[in-house]
Amino acid sequence: MTSPAPAKAHDAHAEHHELGFIRTYVFSTDHKMIGRQFLFMALFMMIIGGSLALMMRWELAWPEGSAGPNPNAGTQLMLKLFGDPASGDLPIPFTKWIPQPYMFDGHMPPEFYNAAFTMHATIMIFFVVMPILVGCFGNFLIPLMIGARDMAFPVLNMLSFWVGAVSGVIMLSSFLVPGGAAAGGWTAYAPLSAVSTYTGVTWGQHLWCISIIVLGISSLMGSINYITTIINMRAPGMTYFRMPLVVWSLFITAILLLLALPVLTAALAMLLLDRMAGTSFFLPAGGGEPLLWQHLFWFFGHPEVYIMILPAMGIGSEILPVFARKPIFGYRAMAFSMIGIAFLGWIVWGHHMFQSGMNPTLGTSFMISTMVIAVPSAIKTFNWLGTLWGGNIHFKVPMMFALGFVAMFVIGGLSGIFMASTPVDIFIHDTYFIVGHIHYVLFGGSIFALFGAIYYWFPKMFGRMTNPFLGHVHFWGTLIGFNGTFFPMHIIGVGGHMRRIYNPMQYEFLHPLQHWNVFMTLSALFLGLSQIRRTVTSARCCRPSTADRTSTARRRSKRTIYRRIASWRAARRPRTEDPRRDG
């Protein structure tokens, strides 16, 4: 605990005493500091992942030379602002400095476009959503909510963060090696990912594999820690069915991580051997099987989806009751539906592979299990509505994000039913419909909940309040920008627009859909601008709060003088108030 206790109390507790800067802020074993470290790492990565997404959106809306002939009003306005009306070219702004193999005259060549969407997905999934939901809030909340002093293995916890950070550095460094970063998609389907000549990427893909293997080690350390802590270190009286739902969700997530990640690690090791040692696990020329990669990847990949949405569900179940001023509706059903998801999550992976050449009979059984796994999510949604019913609802910023989470997650859940149906999936598989679906679940679901959680626990984490007005601006900007960016993806997907193509103008049947691409890009730019507010918040909280400073430093600080004045005033008044609320 780093509470602002008096100096004398510090002497009494050795572990609070004389922890230098390095032990406090860098190699900390305090679960709360590790949680914050995960948060900062992930917010930094989010800027990179988001920038890649904006570049891709720009390229899709205005591929080389297509802006001039496009009569769309938005296009013509952007052309006047950022482009060259004479040539009709609209290059991506602020990218002229990026050298040639990556960018070409302000446009992305297809090689870099492929690397961009691969890295966007990899970064957002492995280095943004997972570190914040599991790394940050798992660390921060579990001990506090179950009444433990810290995690079961504090040093392992520290290692988990630093191994994760090394993995992030490896991943980012892959942009700089010759050939550029991995360009085989975040799903890295073999043989495309298994042979360097197919993508032209050598070390980029090697480093991608190595980075995820290293990250897998970090996640394993974290998940073992969470499971052990939750099983063994609950305070007396904190039975399993009294645990807050967010702890339940993190518990189940940790179990899924523990069981799913080794599968991915093994698959990545095989892929790396195929790439570097000449084996042919996934190469048919040597007797290997390309579909084996897909089975292994999605056997990890589908539980992974729940790893990213379960904590978000837990956070929603935590925030909604607080601001509706009533208990969660159907606590046990909420816990059991998460357990149900955890079991069913293992038998649905084949629904990613209906068109892969997998036996169609197997497709039918995966379709039925996929239909069934939609039920627990439906139960949760109805229970959230039940929580709102009869409440006394306060529309504070965290509540707005939690409500946004429920509303957007419903769309993501319902759109999933389309692709569960095998015949419909024949058409929408590999189109933008899928991209829309995944973003409604991961952005509309996970990231809305994650923003809600940041606003909700921000005062607890950093000892200061956030500005409610700016919070509401951030919420509405995000909600509007998000729907403008991702809802039309369903429309163009049903129009047949394939994913992972960098120039839709190459296909005649996509020309009538191009105005949607322009609209989505403008919305995405608005969405990006709306995030500046969040970036400012995270920059502000980098300054250590008064709660974290040592007593000596605090005595010197100007803030303490204010606090002393406040406490002196408070002492003269009959009613006491928390001076920290003044800031």
Next chain:
Amino acid sequence: MLSWWLPHNVSSYGGDVDYLFYLIFYITGVAWVLVQAAMLVFLFMYRHREGRRATYTHGNTTLEIMWTIVPALILVMLGFLSKSTWDAIRHTHPPSTTVVQITAKQFNWEVLYPGPDGKFETADDKMIENDLHVPVNEVVRVRLTSKDVIHSFFVPQFRLKQDAVPGRVIEVWFKATEPGVYELPCAELCGFGHSGMLGHVTVQTAEDYKAWVKDQWPS
């Protein structure tokens, strides 16, 4: 009513796929409207007002059982409806005299026609890149494979998509119902040339198709 959103359907089984699509669309659409409307009504009705207290409840078992069983029944019903269409497309292989072999490679479709003898690996086989000619209203069987990485054979108007996997031959079929030229993009990421990997399917009337065959094999 059934064709206002999806691309124009020219396939014999496309209507069944579209029917399922719109069925799911209307069911999920109704569910979506009900959930969002309930949420908005609750947010308005139960917004914070001074002096009012929230209703204290931990849940309602009957209600919870109801909203578990109803979605489960609807979803399983959708599953069984989908199964019959899926079986008709993927399990049954109607007899056909028109067979082609399509080998995908970075970044082209190699269309191999068996020629007048109807057999592959004979002297009259003919390979044409990115150009598939088929007769209208006849079942066409496509034997799909790949030389290098995974590609995906996608004709939006046929409601047909199937990955072409190296080391495997996967057979799919379609029956085009309207003559015309349709685009044949690759739908699975296959490398830097994935965007722009494009062939064309020309569906021809019986006479036109005969004329085209005569043109190609003039013996």
